[in-house]
Amino acid sequence: MVKRCGAVAAAFLAAALLFVGSPLYGAVKIKGMQPWMQGSAEKSLNAVWQEMESTVPLADRLSMLTLVAERLFLGYSIKTPQWSGTDVLLPVSSTNPILWQVHVIQPVLPYPTDQWFYEDTKDLQSQLLKALDQVPVEALGWADMALKQEIEALSGPRLPGWDVSLQVQIDSEGGGATLNVAFLPQQPLVLAITPTVQSSSLPVAFQSDLKDNLQSGLFPVIGLPVQWVDVHKKEVEELARQSLAGRNIVENSKAQVDVAFKPSQIAKADAVVESPRFTIQAWAAAYGGTDDRYPELGLHVGRKALPLSGWDVELYGEWILSTNDWGLESRWGARWRYFPRLLFGVELAYPGEEIWWRFWLTGKVKQPYFWVRFSENSEKNMGVGYRLNEFLSIELHYDERDDDQWSIRAVGNL
Structure with missing residues (x-):
C-alpha cells in the first residue's frame, strides 16, 4: 500500500509541474510558512489537488495531499490537513529552524x-x-x-x-x-558620456576646459546599469555640477552651473554655465560673396547689473577690429534680457557717435539665431545664422551701408 501511494504521489508531483488550474472544489491554503515562499508552495499543491479524482473519498485525497507535501517541502513537518467545507487548510512547521x-x-x-x-x-x-x-x-x-x-x-x-x-x-x-x-x-550599461557645455557669458576657450572636466567628473558612472543610474539621475547631475563648480573660471565669475543628464548607453550630460555678473565673448569672422567686408576680430565685455523691473540689464563694451586696415569700431551700450533667448538694447557706435537700436534672438548649439540693428539714420544691419557646434556658426549677413549688401559670414567663437 505504501509503495502504491508513493507511485501515485510521484504522478501527482509530475502533474504539479505541468498543470496549474483554477480550483474545481476548493483550494489548498498553507499556514506556517513565510509569505514569500507560501505562494509558490500553494501553487504546486493546488495543481496536485485539482488533479485528484472527485470520486476519491475526501479522507484519501487529504492523505495523498499530505504525502505529496512531505515529498515537496523538505524541512517542514506537515500537520493533518483540515477541510473547511470549501478549502483545505494545511498547517506546517519548521523541523529545524536555525539562526x-x-x-x-x-x-x-x-x-x-x-x-x-x-x-x-x-x-x-x-x-x-x-x-x-x-x-x-x-x-x-x-x-x-x-x-x-x-x-x-x-x-x-x-x-x-x-x-x-x-x-x-x-x-x-x-x-x-x-x-x-x-x-x-546587467545590460544595458553606461558605456560612454557625451558632454556639452554652453554659455552665453564665458568664452568658448574656457567652455572647452569645462567640457573636459565634466567628462572626467562623471567617470564613476561608466560601466553601471543604465536603469540604476537613471534612479540616481539627480545625484549624477549634482556630481557633474560639483566637478564644474570648483574650476577657477566658474568661481571667479561667480557662475551658476546647471546640468541635465540623460542616461543611456551613450549618455548625455548638458551643462549650462552662466555668470550672473560678467559676459566675455570673443570671435573671429570671415565673409564670402562681398568685396566690402574683410576678416575681423571681435570682443564683447559686459557687466550685469541688478534686475530692473524684472529685466536683466547688462552694460557692455564691444570692439571690432578689421584685418584690412586695422580700423577699430567700438560700441558702448546696454541690453535687457526679456526672455532667456530674447534681448533688446541700445548702443553708441564710434567712430561716428551714432546711436543704434538692437535686437537679439539667441541660439544654443544646433539652433538658429537672429539679430538686427537699426541706426538713428534708419540704416539696417542684421544676420540670420545657425550654430553648427560650440566653435562655428554660419550666418547670412546683411548691411545696408555696403555696396554688396548680402554676404555669407562664418563666425568662429573663441
Missing part, C-alpha cells in the same frame, strides 16, 4: 557611487533576516527561486539593472547559516 545571518556583498564601485549603493541596500539585511526567520536551511533546496524573487522585490525599486546572486554557507559547528547576497550589473 540565520545575512551578508550583503557590495560591489567594488568608485566614490560616490559606492555610497549610493550602500544607501540603497542598508536596510536589506534586516528585511532578509525577518524573511528568513524560522526557515529551515533545507527549504532553500526548493524555495531558492522564491527567495531570489523576494530579494528582487525588496531591492528592485532601488536597484534596477542589478542581478541577484545567492550563496548559503552552513556553520556545522554553530548550527547556523549565512546567506550571502551579491549583485552583478
Whole structure:
C-alpha cells in the first residue's frame, strides 16, 4: 500500500509541474510558512489537488495531499490537513529552524557611487533576516527561486539593472547559516558620456576646459546599469555640477552651473554655465560673396547689473577690429534680457557717435539665431545664422551701408 501511494504521489508531483488550474472544489491554503515562499508552495499543491479524482473519498485525497507535501517541502513537518467545507487548510512547521545571518556583498564601485549603493541596500539585511526567520536551511533546496524573487522585490525599486546572486554557507559547528547576497550589473550599461557645455557669458576657450572636466567628473558612472543610474539621475547631475563648480573660471565669475543628464548607453550630460555678473565673448569672422567686408576680430565685455523691473540689464563694451586696415569700431551700450533667448538694447557706435537700436534672438548649439540693428539714420544691419557646434556658426549677413549688401559670414567663437 505504501509503495502504491508513493507511485501515485510521484504522478501527482509530475502533474504539479505541468498543470496549474483554477480550483474545481476548493483550494489548498498553507499556514506556517513565510509569505514569500507560501505562494509558490500553494501553487504546486493546488495543481496536485485539482488533479485528484472527485470520486476519491475526501479522507484519501487529504492523505495523498499530505504525502505529496512531505515529498515537496523538505524541512517542514506537515500537520493533518483540515477541510473547511470549501478549502483545505494545511498547517506546517519548521523541523529545524536555525539562526540565520545575512551578508550583503557590495560591489567594488568608485566614490560616490559606492555610497549610493550602500544607501540603497542598508536596510536589506534586516528585511532578509525577518524573511528568513524560522526557515529551515533545507527549504532553500526548493524555495531558492522564491527567495531570489523576494530579494528582487525588496531591492528592485532601488536597484534596477542589478542581478541577484545567492550563496548559503552552513556553520556545522554553530548550527547556523549565512546567506550571502551579491549583485552583478546587467545590460544595458553606461558605456560612454557625451558632454556639452554652453554659455552665453564665458568664452568658448574656457567652455572647452569645462567640457573636459565634466567628462572626467562623471567617470564613476561608466560601466553601471543604465536603469540604476537613471534612479540616481539627480545625484549624477549634482556630481557633474560639483566637478564644474570648483574650476577657477566658474568661481571667479561667480557662475551658476546647471546640468541635465540623460542616461543611456551613450549618455548625455548638458551643462549650462552662466555668470550672473560678467559676459566675455570673443570671435573671429570671415565673409564670402562681398568685396566690402574683410576678416575681423571681435570682443564683447559686459557687466550685469541688478534686475530692473524684472529685466536683466547688462552694460557692455564691444570692439571690432578689421584685418584690412586695422580700423577699430567700438560700441558702448546696454541690453535687457526679456526672455532667456530674447534681448533688446541700445548702443553708441564710434567712430561716428551714432546711436543704434538692437535686437537679439539667441541660439544654443544646433539652433538658429537672429539679430538686427537699426541706426538713428534708419540704416539696417542684421544676420540670420545657425550654430553648427560650440566653435562655428554660419550666418547670412546683411548691411545696408555696403555696396554688396548680402554676404555669407562664418563666425568662429573663441
